[in-house]
Amino acid sequence: MNGSEIIPFPRNRLDKADLDLASTLQAMVEKEIVEKRLELKEDHQGLLAPSFAKIMWEIGLQKMFWPEEHGGEGHNSPAAAYTVAAALEQIARADVGLAFLAAHSLALQASLTLDGQGGEEACAAFAPLFCSGDRPLVVSFILPAFAEEEGVPEWRGKGFQARAKKEGDAWRVSGKNIRPTCSGLDADLFGAWCAVEGEEPAFILIPGDTPGIARGKELKKTGLAASRNADLASLEAKVPGTNCAWRGDGGAFRLLSWYYLGLAATASGALLANYEIIREWGDNRVIKGKDHIFKDNPLTAALMGEVAKDTSVVRLLAYELASMLAEPDAFGGNGSQALYTAALMIAHQACASAEYVINRTMELMASAGYAKEWQLERYWRDVKAMQCHLGAYELAKHDFARWFYRTVTL
Amino acid sequence: MRDIDDFTRPLEYISPMDGLLGSIFREWVEKEVLPYRRQFDEDYRDHHLIHPPFKKLLGEYGLQRMIFPEDLGGWGMGRSNYMCVAAFRMFEEIARADSGMALAFGALFWPFLFIALEPHENRRLLEEFAPMFCETTEPVFAALCMTEPQGGSDIENVEIVKGTTIQTTAVRDGDEWVINGHKLWPSNTGGLAKLMAVVCTTNPGSDDPRDIAVIFVKDDMPGVTQGPPYEKAGMAADMNSDIWFENVRVPLWYRAIGPGDDAKYFGEVMATGNMGIIAWISGAMMNIYERLTDYVNRKRYRGKPLKEDDGVAGLLADFAANIENIRIVGYQCARMCDRHDLYGPLWHPGLVAKMRAQRYLAMDRFIDVTGRVMNLMEAYGTDRDWDVEKHWRDLKILQLVEGSKQLCQIEVARWFYECETL
Structure with missing residues (x-):
């Protein structure tokens, strides 16, 4: 029995299409990724890029939200949150980095197309990129970060990495030494949350082939090999006015809430894989001589129990967040600070739990825990890298305080 | 401006060589390791970048000689009462740059703990092996082969498993031991080790500690395959591999000490190994402190x-507080390993348990607080x-x-609560 079946989740809230999609993805990643992993390891060109193409393009996740009249599948009601969770945890079971990339695309689609939220102009402008091309589209975000210079405009304490200025019907977006959330080397579309002088911030979509994007060399990093990240040494891009998807905090809260759902579901998927690895280990490992099976030792069994407990809690939390996004009016409304805060809390809790649980599992497996051959260490690196991209927990706590205690100066 | 030297060390008992060793290692790290370490991960197989600094440290500076007696060309550290405190300083300095190198360096001496320490010096074996390490400017590595395919760290769990799970056999045949078996994971293997100490059983399945034998094997002996x-996931400078022994014949006197004592003094490897890990944690945290300070x-x-x-x-304070604590505790552990007159013999299960306790606690602190620092960045x-x-x-x-970690916990509980069946 695999982790997806034994670790509890609210199956009753998912419709048949969601469950079928999860099954399809599970079979696909087993064949295309898991079976090839020992040979191809983290090979981007040989394994990860082709797998991303299959997931996003052939199975069709990159068309999922777009209206049918724009070539998409029209699955853009809030209930699509369950679909996102079910899909991403199956992808993450095989590769956290691929799920991380998919989470970007799905969050952007949701923020642009969700019932009553997406503008017709944005759909018309960007649906063809997602639905009519001949390849998967890699989406990356440019979000506020710690600045190194004084005087940088801030959003919730951090500096905007990009600034936008209206030039007639167009937007000019500029910045330097920008660290995108993923795939700086490969991204086909950047979504940049930009400061606009004297006005509300703007979320502007910048196709990757726009002149004026200077990409740096690929960064060496802890994990998430599917995301070949690079800094943008400079950004000086001019895009049409329709590339502004929204203005103001509500849109950012909406995008980020769905993005955090993606990260929570990805953490859940990593934990399902972790559970499967330690389950096999516990069944087969003999310690203290003959007939002493690992899973029957009280100390190791207790830790394995904790692994299963935390895995279950994270999975339930991720689906609970999906439930909140599926019924946003019960939780403050789509794009509300309340929902954004809840999503941020759950994403942090899921990532922290995943880090903790995989750490403990590595302890149980000793050298097999850190040998690449056993696969576990990859989930550990990937989950940690994803947690770092989620943002500093010390500062997320300020976000929680802003909402729950109505802090004035934070 | 504050720097890593502002963290406390117990100045009351640092080694007489501390100043000299500190300056040698600090300069070596700055010039020979720090500029290249970011490329070490990809160098795990060949050590093209990792070998040159080792050549300088072990061969040219002669650190690989330090445990051997002075009359055999060594530095006599094995006979001193400050070996571990001195080692702590060296380990910290190396680990500041690369804890894989620090482990490879430390593990080089593990086999010699059986034969170079008082009161169980094996003069004949020291005379046999000293020239390999003391009469060359090339780095020479040694390895202690413990872990086996089934049971993992069961081998290290001598007190309770008593060698019953050891499957590598040493059979006496005239004036020789014939060794057969398969080991996993020894540090400094993968083709590096020129000399190995192999944990064997002379009576498979026996729970008599006298049947545990530690026997030296040279890499170029017929039947040895690395x-x-x-x-x-990391530690590229610490090369590990499978190693097979197929009808390897060595002289009888290549056994480290003898029946009963091989198993007993195995505890010395455990005590010093766990002390060393605390030093590596401390050194790594020093460097993280430097990088974190730059970042914030x-x-x-x-x-x-x-x-x-x-x-x-608040988080920055937690990180600094943990360095302060781990460093002072680590030095105290080193002191306990050195001063048998005050803290009992180095092999004693009580001392091993205390080293394990401090090591796993320090590591838990490192993992927690460093994870939080990464997240902050x-x-x-x-x-x-x-x-x-x-x-x-x-x-x-x-x-x-x-x-x-679970083995550490079991040994700690067994000692402090006098558990009989753990």
Whole structure:
């Protein structure tokens, strides 16, 4: 029995299409990724890029939200949150980095197309990129970060990495030494949350082939090999006015809430894989001589129990967040600070739990825990890298305080 | 401006060689290791970049000689009462740059703990092996082969398993031992080791500690095969592989000490190994402190340097407090390993349990607080260029060598609560 079946989740809230999609993805990643992993390891060109193409393009996740009249599948009601969770945890079971990339695309689609939220102009402008091309589209975000210079405009304490200025019907977006959330080397579309002088911030979509994007060399990093990240040494891009998807905090809260759902579901998927690895280990490992099976030792069994407990809690939390996004009016409304805060809390809790649980599992497996051959260490690196991209927990706590205690100066 | 030397060390009992060793290692790290370490991960198989600094340290500076007696060309550290305190300083300095190198360096001496320490010096074996290490300027590595395919750290769990799970056999045949078996994971293998100490049983399945034998084997003896290096999450400078012994014949006197004593003095490897791990944690944290300080000075939050935010400062304080604590405790552990007159013999299960206790506690603290630091650094926490993630990967591996955390816990509980069946 695999982790997806034994670790509890609210199956009753998912419709048949969601469950079928999860099954399809599970079979696909087993064949295309898991079976090839020992040979191809983290090979981007040989394994990860082709797998991303299959997931996003052939199975069709990159068309999922777009209206049918724009070539998409029209699955853009809030209930699509369950679909996102079910899909991403199956992808993450095989590769956290691929799920991380998919989470970007799905969050952007949701923020642009969700019932009553997406503008017709944005759909018309960007649906063809997602639905009519001949390849998967890699989406990356440019979000506020710690600045190194004084005087940088801030959003919730951090500096905007990009600034936008209206030039007639167009937007000019500029910045330097920008660290995108993923795939700086490969991204086909950047979504940049930009400061606009004297006005509300703007979320502007910048196709990757726009002149004026200077990409740096690929960064060496802890994990998430599917995301070949690079800094943008400079950004000086001019895009049409329709590339502004929204203005103001509500849109950012909406995008980020769905993005955090993606990260929570990805953490859940990593934990399902972790559970499967330690389950096999516990069944087969003999310690203290003959007939002493690992899973029957009280100390190791207790830790394995904790692994299963935390895995279950994270999975339930991720689906609970999906439930909140599926019924946003019960939780403050789509794009509300309340929902954004809840999503941020759950994403942090899921990532922290995943880090903790995989750490403990590595302890149980000793050298097999850190040998690449056993696969576990990859989930550990990937989950940690994803947690770092989620943002500093010390500062997320300020976000929680802003909402729950109505802090004035934070 | 504060730096790593502002963290406390117990000046009352640092070694008489501390100043000299500190300056040699600090300069070596700055010139020979730090400029190249970010490329070590990809060098795990060949050691093209890792070998040159080892050549300088072990061969040219002669550190590989230090445990051997002076009359055999060594530095006589094995006979001193400050070997571990001196080692702590060296380990810290190396681990500041690369804890894989620190482990490879430390593990080089593990086989010699059986034969170079009072009161169980094996003069004949020291005379046999000293020239390999003392009469060359090339680095020479040694390995202690413990772990086997089934049971993992069971081998290290001597007190309860008593060698019953050892499957590598040593059979006496006239004036020779004939060794057969398969070991996994020894540090300094993968083709590096020229000399190995192999943990064997002379009576498979026996629970008599006298049947546990530690026998020296040279790499060029017929029947010894080292496999290719494993690919791991980190620690590229610590090369590990499978190693097979097929009808390997060695003289009878290549046994480290003798029946009963081989098993007893195995505890010395455990005690010093766990003490060393604390030193590697401390050294790595020093470097993280340096990189973190740079980060929080450079980056800004709400209009101020990141370090000036009260909430962030809480985490920075936690990190510094943990270094202070781990370093002082680590030095105390080294002192306990050195001063048998005060703290009992180095092999004693009580001392081993205390070393394990401090090691696993220090590692838990490292994992927790370093994970939080990486998170504070956001995407830069995962960057190779910021170095923190390297230490995070490397030290997770160090948590799991010489027995898992659970083995540490069992040994600690067994000693302090006098458990009989754990």
